[in-house]
Structures are given as C-alpha cells and as structure tokens.
Amino acid sequence: MEKALIVSEIVKKIRGKEVLKNVSFEVEKGQLLVLLGPPGSGKTTLLKIIAGLEKQDSGSIYINGVRVDETPPYERKVSMVFETLALYSHMTVYENIASPMVAEKKPKDFIDKRVREIAGILRIEHLLDRRADKLSGGERQRVAVARALAKEAEIYLLDEPFSNLDAKIRYALRTEFKKLKTILGKTLVLATSDPLDALALGDAVVFIEKGEVVQRSTPVELYYKPSRLDIARYLTGKILNEVIVKKKAEGGKTVIMSELDIAISESVLRDLQEIPAENIVLASHPDTAIIEKSVENCDGLKLKGRFLGYEYRGSEFLVFAEYKNHLFKALKYEKPLIDFNEPVEVCISREGLNFYNLDTGALVR
Numbered sequence: 001m002e003k004a005l006i007v008s009e010i011v012k013k014i015r016g017k018e019v020l021k022n023v024s025f026e027v028e029k030g031q032l033l034v035l036l037g038p039p040g041s042g043k044t045t046l047l048k049i050i051a052g053l054e055k056q057d058s059g060s061i062y063i064n065g066v067r068v069d070e071t072p073p074y075e076r077k078v079s080m081v082f083e084t085l086a087l088y089s090h091m092t093v094y095e096n097i098a099s100p101m102v103a104e105k106k107p108k109d110f111i112d113k114r115v116r117e118i119a120g121i122l123r124i125e126h127l128l129d130r131r132a133d134k135l136s137g138g139e140r141q142r143v144a145v146a147r148a149l150a151k152e153a154e155i156y157l158l159d160e161p162f163s164n165l166d167a168k169i170r171y172a173l174r175t176e177f178k179k180l181k182t183i184l185g186k187t188l189v190l191a192t193s194d195p196l197d198a199l200a201l202g203d204a205v206v207f208i209e210k211g212e213v214v215q216r217s218t219p220v221e222l223y224y225k226p227s228r229l230d231i232a233r234y235l236t237g238k239i240l241n242e243v244i245v246k247k248k249a250e251g252g253k254t255v256i257m258s259e260l261d262i263a264i265s266e267s268v269l270r271d272l273q274e275i276p277a278e279n280i281v282l283a284s285h286p287d288t289a290i291i292e293k294s295v296e297n298c299d300g301l302k303l304k305g306r307f308l309g310y311e312y313r314g315s316e317f318l319v320f321a322e323y324k325n326h327l328f329k330a331l332k333y334e335k336p337l338i339d340f341n342e343p344v345e346v347c348i349s350r351e352g353l354n355f356y357n358l359d360t361g362a363l364v365r
C-alpha cells in the first residue's frame with residue numbers, strides 16, 4: 001500500500017521539555033488515522049509539525065513519498081483545521097467554505113457544487129447565507145471542518161473537530177464524517193482525546209501519551225487488547241472490571257491468591273501459571289461479563305455479590321454488582337429483574353480477559 005504520510009522519529013522540545021519523543025507512524029493513502037491521547041499528550045504539536053507550522057528538532061515527515069522537512073506549509077498539500085477556530089467573521093458560511101477554492105482559482109460551478117455537497121454532509125446547508133459571527137460554537141466547528149475539507153489537499157489534519165459539540169450532534173457527525181471520508185477518498189489524520197471518536201472512525205489508531213506512541217492498532221484491537229492497563233482504563237472510563245491476583249511459590253507449587261473470594265476456572269488458572277509475572281490484574285469489558293441471580297457454567301472468574309442497580313444506555317443496560325467494596329459491571333440487553341441488594345453471581349468470561357502485569361502495567365496475555 002502506498003503511504004500518504006510517514007512520520008519518522010520526530011523529536012520536539014518546547015521550552016526545554018520534550019513534548020514529542022521519537023514519534024513514528026505511517027498512514028496509508030485513503031486511510032483515516034486517529035491520533036488518540038489525553039490532553040497535553042502532544043497531538044496538536046505533531047499536527048503542526050506535519051503541516052509545517054512548527055519545526056521538529058529531529059526526525060522527518062514524508063508526504064506521498066517526498067521528504068518535506070524544508071518545504072513551507074503552503075507547498076505541503078496539507079489542510080488543517082484547528083481546535084481554536086478562525087473563521088472569517090464578516091463573511092457568510094458559503095464564502096468561508098468557498099474561500100480556499102476561490103484562492104485556488106477553481107471554476108465557480110465547481111466551487112458551488114463542492115460547497116453544497118460538503119455542507120449537505122455536515123448538515124449546515126441551512127446556514128450557508130448566515131454570517132460566520134452569527135453562529136453557535138457547534139455550528140462554527142462544522143463550518144471550520146467544511147472549509148478545511150473544501151481545500152484541495154493530499155492530507156487533511158483535524159484537531160479535535162468535534163470538541164465543541166453536544167453528544168447527540170457528535171454522534172450524528174461521526175457517521176456523516178465516515179461518509180464524507182469515503183466520498184472524498186482522501187487521507188485524514190484526526191486528533192482527539194475521545195476514545196469513542198477513535199473507535200467509531202479510525203481505520204487505524206495511534207495512541208499517544210506524554211509525547212510517545214504507546215500503541216498502534218485497529219480500533220477493535222485497541223479496544224479489546226489495549227497494550228497497557230492505563231490505556232484500557234482510559235478507553236473504558238470507569239467501567240473496566242478488574243481483579244488482582246498474586247502468584248506465590250509454595251512447596252514446589254504455584255498458588256494463586258486473590259483478596260476476593262473468587263472461583264477461577266481451570267482454563268484461567270492454566271493461563272495464570274504460564275504468565276511470567278507475580279502480581280497480575282485480570283481486566284475485561286462489561287460486555288464479556290454477566291451479572292444474574294445465578295450463573296451456570298462460568299468459564300472465567302466467578303464471584304458472589306449484591307445487586308446495586310443499572311444504568312440505561314439507550315440500547316443496553318449497564319448492570320452493577322458489589323462485592324467487598326469492589327464494583328463489577330456487565331452489559332445486558334434486557335432490563336434486569338433483580339431487587340436492590342439481592343444476592344447475584346458475577347461471571348467474567350475468559351474470552352474477554354486481558355492479563356496485565358500489576359507492577360509494570362504491560363499486557364502479558
């Protein structure tokens with residue numbers, strides 16, 4: 001596959017602090033790569049370096065196979081939309097979206113078709129005649145994205161394009177955005193701190209933390225096999241199920257201990273024996289856990305707890321159970337018919353379990 005973008009060993013210091021530490025990744029032509037990371041992880045700085053708006057201390061950027069380290073921004077064929085949006089406030093939305101194409105001296109018909117097409121996908125057709133200074137925050141955001149996408153470029157860089165939008169519009173825009181990407185057939189790099197953007201949109205995801213790439217994978221891999229416990233927690237918020245076990249050698253045998261009174265299936269015991277770590281966190285998403293009055297045949301971890309309630313999430317229920325001050329969560333598609341504080345059984349199935357070394361946080365299985 002042809003590479004639209006290669007980021008190679010980028011190092012950047014700002015005021016003596018290393019904000020990018022040897023960052024490398026590649027983006028294939030037509031791919032949407034999501035750069036995911038907590039605030040302050042270096043995403044904006046990296047996008048600016050790709051666009052040529054900041055200079056790296058070392059390392060190289062290649063666009064369509066050409067090294068562009070010495071190429072000025074306007075010759076890089078890159079279009080960027082910033083988190084802090086700068087629209088031409090005295091112009092209409094139409095003029096704003098059209099402005100890069102006017103500057104490129106594109107024919108009027110072409111401009112009109114493209115403005116309307118992109119405005120349609122981003123659902124801002126009704127705003128085309130409005131002045132930019134009369135828009136809400138969310139509307140400005142969509143116009144800024146539209147303008148960036150209207151520009152002829154090889155690579156589109158989008159910095160937190162959905163950050164000012166409410167949850168409902170965000171959800172709708174993600175879907176539209178995917179469509180837009182297919183229509184344009186262009187390469188996009190989207191920086192976000194929201195795992196849902198990454199999971200919904202990315203062909204590939206690069207997880208960046210404190211200026212370092214810590215995982216590069218598909219969204220599904222990232223979600224189900226995060227390479228570190230802190231990434232798993234970041235991706236799921238507070239709904240990851242976690243159980244700590246310790247291995248101890250006793251009389252030539254390895255004994256598995258847990259602070260919880262937990263039944264561990266033979267298959268998981270075998271997995272634990274094989275892992276070269278003594279303190280292990282077993283972690284899994286709620287979608288591979290079951291909380292019911294009783295659970296037969298649990299291949300994984302099983303414990304008894306008390307029902308705490310549930311949260312309705314639109315299409316499913318997130319069910320909570322407590323055991324010895326630990327909270328366990330499971331996803332269920334029917335409303336649970338269990339009373340508050342009633343005894344329940346929790347089964348965390350082996351199929352969804354990831355094993356992390358408690359001391360290093362690294363995925364060990």
Ligand SMILES: Nc1ncnc2c1ncn2[C@@H]1O[C@H](COP(=O)(O)OP(=O)(O)OP(=O)(O)O)[C@@H](O)[C@H]1O
Nearest residue numbers: 014015019037038039040041042043044045046193
């Ligand atoms: N001009 C600057 N002066 C000092 N520090 C800076 C400057 N620009 C960036 N930094 C620092 O560099 C690091 C990376 O910042 P950057 O904006 O690239 O991260 P980010 O992942 O895009 O975060 P956010 O999502 O909050 O914008 C941060 O620690 C930030 O404080």
